[in-house]
Amino acid sequence: MSTLFIIWLVALxxxxxxxxxxxxxxxxxxxxxxxxxxxxxSEFIAQELHxxxxxxxxxxxxxxxxxxxxVGYAVLVSRRGYDMFTERVFGRMEVTxxxxxxxxxxxxxxxxxxxxxxxxxxxx
Numbered sequence: 001m002s003t004l005f006i007i008w009l010v011a012l013x014x015x016x017x018x019x020x021x022x023x024x025x026x027x028x029x030x031x032x033x034x035x036x037x038x039x040x041x042s043e044f045i046a047q048e049l050h051x052x053x054x055x056x057x058x059x060x061x062x063x064x065x066x067x068x069x070x071v072g073y074a075v076l077v078s079r080r081g082y083d084m085f086t087e088r089v090f091g092r093m094e095v096t097x098x099x100x101x102x103x104x105x106x107x108x109x110x111x112x113x114x115x116x117x118x119x120x121x122x123x124x
Contacts, residue, residue, distance in 0.1 A: 038044040 038047055
């Protein structure tokens with residue numbers, strides 16, 4: 001058998017399996033299929049708009065975390081772009097060393113000295 005014929009047979013089997021499944025499923029839910037039949041075009045439009053609104057609500061609920069992450073990334077990139085723009089236009093701003101950094105480094109070194117003074121730990 002050629003490869004094309006095998007692909008054709010697999011596709012025929014998939015189509016027949018899908019049609020069989022759909023036929024069995026429609027026989028099981030025969031009453032529900034007729035309950036949603038619209039009487040005129042306005043009912044059809046109303047039902048479709050209702051279904052679309054439900055789908056959009058579900059999609060928005062699912063996509064909300066991804067949207068938050070994308071917005072956060074966009075804000076981060078725009079801030080970096082704004083910083084790069086201001087640096088190129090106005091030059092780099094000179095930032096003086098803050099007291100906060102030196103305060104924390106001083107606090108860490110004092111704690112280290114106090115800890116080392118209390119115990120006799122051999123240095124390796």
